[in-house]
Amino acid sequence: MAVFNKNIRNTNSQATIxxxxxxxxxxxxxxxxxxxEGSVEGVIVSDNTVVIGKNGNVxxxxxxxxxxxxxxxxxxxxxxxVEMLNGSLLIGDISTNNLSVxxxxxxxxxxxxxxxxxxxxLENLEIIETEESSASKDL
Numbered sequence: 001m002a003v004f005n006k007n008i009r010n011t012n013s014q015a016t017i018x019x020x021x022x023x024x025x026x027x028x029x030x031x032x033x034x035x036x037e038g039s040v041e042g043v044i045v046s047d048n049t050v051v052i053g054k055n056g057n058v059x060x061x062x063x064x065x066x067x068x069x070x071x072x073x074x075x076x077x078x079x080x081x082v083e084m085l086n087g088s089l090l091i092g093d094i095s096t097n098n099l100s101v102x103x104x105x106x107x108x109x110x111x112x113x114x115x116x117x118x119x120x121x122l123e124n125l126e127i128i129e130t131e132e133s134s135a136s137k138d139l
Contacts, residue, residue: 020055034064036071050079054087069105078114 014032018024022038029045036056044050046064056071066081069088082096086104094111101107 018056052088080114 016028016030016032016034018034018036018038018040020037023041024039025041027043027045028034028040031047033048034044034046034050035053036051036058037053038055039057041059043060044058044062044064046062048064049066049068050062050064051068052058052071052073054070058071058073058075060075061077062073062075063078065079066083067077067079068083068085069090070085072089074091076093076095077090078095080096081098081100082094083100084090084102084105084107086102088102088105090105090107090109092109094109095114096111097114099111099113
């Protein structure tokens, strides 16, 4: 982690920590990294990284550069990068360019790839019947 690097150059090493046992309702707007081990309900807007720790619970909307989920999240995420770690739970929708889901993570919702060059979105895709897919229905 950059916080322990002795050769930090122009790195924003500030972090906001919401500890276990802390509960916040409302809107958080920050430029530092946010680490949540407690409970947050509302809107989180960050130019940096939002990390939901193993004991963290967040319900609402997250708009951030990067979101790492190790705990529980319910709501919608709009982020450049989203990473779900083993044991995490996400219920809601994700809009991102990069999605990483580790084995053991649980995701119930839809993901939309944000790509300015593409005119397609997940909402416009249809399931195409193929010989293989109709054969698997008979199993």
